[in-house]
Amino acid sequence: MGLPLMMERSSNNNNNNNNVVELSRVAVSDTHGEDSPYFAGWKAYDENPYDESHNPSGVIQMGLAENQLLREKNPEGSMWGSKGAPGFRENALFQDYHGLKSFRQAMASFMQQIRGGKASFNPDRIVLTAGATAANELLTFILADPNDALLVPTPYYPGFDRDLRWRTGVRIVPIHCDSSNHFQITPEALEQAYQTASDANIRVRGVLITNPSNPLGATVQKKVLEDLLDFCVRKNIHLVSDEIYSGSVFHASEFTSVAEIVENIDDVSVKERVHIVYSLSKDLGLPGFRVGTIYSYNDNVVRTARRMSSFTLVSSQTQHMLASMLSDEEFTEKYIRINRERLRRRYETIVEGLKKAGIECLKGNAGLFCWMNLGFLLDTKTKEGELELWDVILKELKLNISPGSSCHCSEYGWFRVCFANMSEKTLDIALKRIHEFMDRRSGF
């Protein structure tokens, strides 16, 4: 298992030519309408745009409902003169779903920087979406048909139930993980999940993981990633890696991105089943900006995702601003370093504090949360028992933490505790409340 087997496979080209991984019906339909004159005309314009002075024989664009009458281009002057800086002009113009090239380039180099240069990213494979939420939904629309399934290891981010299923009609079949091996994904668990789906006549289209994991706060081991990719090749399905917390690993060396693994593979039929989701919300602390990306090694997926991103575009103002910020390598290098440092220290503080209160956490090395074990406090090791405890913590301690059952964890008593969105003082108070609670409890 693992790397040697994969290398064997990749040299055996006969097998792989038949293993082209499929996309959904929505993805291959032409309802996007882009084969019509509507888009052919735009293309012609893009390639040869009319400009009064520089290109007077270019194509005049009269196929696009864009209003430029109030911009600087109009000789009567712009209505926006007093409102915006000079860069405003480029921002407000219609920007198609390809996104600002400078921003994609900045994104690609930022993602590379986070991975310590161990993987390279091509800006043309980056598709922009308004947040990772949208990126995950988009990929689901593209890779799976309604009633198909994605396999997702538990515990997982509660938002997936919504993002992956709401409008797509796709199901989630859990890959059960437990504390016996620190909740890592095992080949047996993978096979079992696949079998469960097959038994129910549900077609599995892919595996979706979060690396580093939410809610575990831990990176996925390299070997596990290799096993996963191997599994996906054997079953001829996709692999989506949501790496939204990749810049929040406390020690850079402990993170392996699926991009690194794919970097060394030449076989296209293996590569083109791999897709990465990223966002600036977590690593840069800019959730309100709503900037997400899909990075795919599959040309069809890139093309389709780009078209579909019409429903969830990032504003050009945001792209422009972030392009500058992310291209400033000195800034980003400093930022990533300080971010990791502060997160690590904050993690150590909370884990220490919990330990003093007699509470253990899963050994974590990434993310904005820790995975805390309160199983010993449960009256009954059931979902109800867990929710009872959660209720007490919320109502009595006035702490909002997330119960493992909302993350579909099959072991009860685990809770996700976030620590990066408050001051140290507030964290102290939270720990104090926990201490007091534990003292009261041990009094019984």
Next chain:
Amino acid sequence: MTRTEPNRSSKSDSENSGGGGGTTAMRVIVPLQGVVQGRGGLFLGSVIPCAFFYFLQFYLKRNRKNEPDSSGQRNPDSDSNSNSGSPDPTRSQSAGHLTELTSLPRSLSRILLSPRLSGGAVSVSGRAGYVIKGGDSPYYMGQKRVEEDPYDESGNPDGVIELGSAQNIKLNLEDDWVSGNPREVISDGLCISGIASYEPCHGLTELKMAVAGFMSEATKNSVSFDPSQLVLTSGAASAIEILSFCLADSGNAFLVPTPCSPGYDRDVKWRTGVDLIHVPCRSADNFNISMLVLDRAFYQAKKRGVRIRGIIISNPWNPTGTLLSRENLYALLDFARERNIHIISNEVFAGSVHEKGGEFVSMAEVVDTEENVDRERVHIIYDLSKDLSFTGLRTAAIYSFNENVLSASRKLTTLSPVSSPTQHLLISAISSPKFVQRFVKTNRERLMRVYTELVKGLKELGIECTRSSGGFFCWADMRGLMSSYSEKGEVELWNKLLNIGKINVIPGSCCHCIEPGWFRLCFSNLSERDVPVVMNRVRKVCETCKS
């Protein structure tokens, strides 16, 4: 149709039989019995049931529109201004009214709400229901508690501390960058820590208020839009798609009068599984909507087993630029109510009415001013990018009177939210009423000037356009330039315009226009100086067509 004393003759029985009821049936059966028993002959045997059937249909159809106790025949084609009292001052002179409509007085059609046909409460889709119900997991319940009772060191020390939200907002390094790079930030006084956190995806309240104010200005303050009925999202495509998910289930359909926006195919159909049924309008009617044709399309779909959930209209119309009058809107509302469907009014060009004296009437105004209007079925789409030269900023709005739709839409905007720096920029830009007024006025004036020049130039080349009162388009009749009156001819002409004339225009087929030869020319990104250049290009193409 009057009810007269039923007489014994079998033929007149049929004519009066539309009233229904057991006695009528008897009167039909008796003559049929005669046929069966060999009397009366085949002729009567076929004529009677056919006649009965025909008149039953006719009677039912008319009763849907007329008072049940009206006396005398009513000619559906007569102008009935006299019935509604004083002439409607809002009706425009030529384009924009529906010929069939004028004979159906608004007041009468409202009175006769036949219980069978008034439909009752309009339902949202199963998918919307599922979205609305969701969110009762502890994950979301906890968030709610934090919102209700948030911890604050000084203000609320006993509040709920948020440890459930994976946000990393305490680093504040970005503000260093911002202060060092003000030009890149493009917004006065932007402080990142102030806007970095998660904000409501469906729009900040402040922005909704500003957008509501802008929409009021666009409708010349005839409507006051309620910000709490607004849901903001990242573009009109997303707004239309969200409404499609909320109002229709997979396999259902919307009616769309054509020619229509080319974008609907993607926005409504692609991911939703909802279909579009095109209802053609014709140049002979000035491309106005015929209620009869609409009706026919509805019932044909029904016969095929397709459930229609709504109708999509645009006002000003894309691509023709026509403004829908109040009468049009009433008729469409009646249509929607009687068939118990939704009505989506795409008003993205509301602020771009360029015709002097052109009056835009929003569906919201009709809902506001009319009683007995079923508001729950009305949904409006608005797009800031169109009226504000702001396409890249991606901000559109759904305005609905239906709380279920609003609730589902708000949740769905997590998948297509407006970026927070954009929200803040827009707030500062459009909150000033003076700025908004000046902007809207200037926009209209500039559009009018370019439009007038363009239409004049095209006319000189022998190309007529329909009268466009608003929006960015000329709907041009280029049938005379086609080599053959066919779709192929249209594509050939489009190719010539693009490759010889080097102008990119949209052929009518993209707008699902049933008549070939019509083209949509967008003029909003031309300056007046560009118009002669365009004319030269078109002239060149005209010459190649003539040779």
